[in-house]
Amino acid sequence: MSRIREGWGRYWSGRGRRGIELCGEFANMYCTVGIHPHEADAAEKGYLEELRKLAAAPCVLAIGEMGLDYHYDFSKRPAQQQRFEEQLELAGELGKPAVVHCREAFADGLAILKNRRNAENPVVFHCFGGNRSEARAVLDLGCFFSFTGTITFRKAELIQAVAGYVPLDRVLLETDCPYLSPEPKRNVRPNEPALLVHTAAKLAELRGVSLEEIAQVTTYNCRYFFGMDDIMDSVSKLD
Numbered sequence: 001m002s003r004i005r006e007g008w009g010r011y012w013s014g015r016g017r018r019g020i021e022l023c024g025e026f027a028n029m030y031c032t033v034g035i036h037p038h039e040a041d042a043a044e045k046g047y048l049e050e051l052r053k054l055a056a057a058p059c060v061l062a063i064g065e066m067g068l069d070y071h072y073d074f075s076k077r078p079a080q081q082q083r084f085e086e087q088l089e090l091a092g093e094l095g096k097p098a099v100v101h102c103r104e105a106f107a108d109g110l111a112i113l114k115n116r117r118n119a120e121n122p123v124v125f126h127c128f129g130g131n132r133s134e135a136r137a138v139l140d141l142g143c144f145f146s147f148t149g150t151i152t153f154r155k156a157e158l159i160q161a162v163a164g165y166v167p168l169d170r171v172l173l174e175t176d177c178p179y180l181s182p183e184p185k186r187n188v189r190p191n192e193p194a195l196l197v198h199t200a201a202k203l204a205e206l207r208g209v210s211l212e213e214i215a216q217v218t219t220y221n222c223r224y225f226f227g228m229d230d231i232m233d234s235v236s237k238l239d
């Protein structure tokens with residue numbers, strides 16, 4: 001664990017910049033910038049200003065991942081909470097969506113969202129892993145769900161029930177690489193976007209609809225959530 005943590009604080013802004021550089025190298029690539037809860041302790045003073053600068057790049061679609069992770073507790077909980085609150089407010093101020101990582105911290109995460117979120121700002125719970133009542137609370141707050149390869153896993157009845165139940169217009173799909181490759185490719189490393197089709201197929205099966213419908217709806221939701229049509233318009237005007 002300590003090996004994973006080592007150096008994160010020093011490199012987070014470098015990695016944010018690298019993400020933006022990559023977006024410049026590849027067409028149709030976008031990114032987010034943020035302080036992950038694992039890095040909350042290491043975030044340097046002035047990190048919000050740095051994020052604000054990075055977020056000005058047109059390829060930065062959202063702020064995040066931000067949130068709470070009480071499973072690993074790599075950073076102290078008060079620091080995680082504070083970074084989450086600050087970044088939520090920044091996302092609201094910048095009018096950018098927030099990508100939330102919330103693991104084994106649902107009650108605290110919801111409380112922060114209720115208190116600090118700009119109500120008009122879109123929020124997605126990435127790699128959602130909650131139960132039905134937690135899903136209900138996310139719905140009540142008007143937030144989105146993003147599902148990963150975990151919905152394809154055996155013994156994943158709880159999350160499969162949720163993925164089959166929440167309104168499809170609130171659902172996004174994500175790779176969440178390098179881990180969480182979907183069945184039947186679960187042992188493939190690294191996980192990559194090409195494998196997302198298996199997650200989409202599972203969602204189609206759970207909902208009794210076609211794969212094409214899932215592809216169409218989740219693509220639309222993604223473009224809507226991240227405001228990609230506006231961004232693509234403004235980028236093409238720059239050409």
Ligand SMILES: [Zn+2]
Nearest residue numbers: 065101126127
């Ligand atoms: Zn995450």
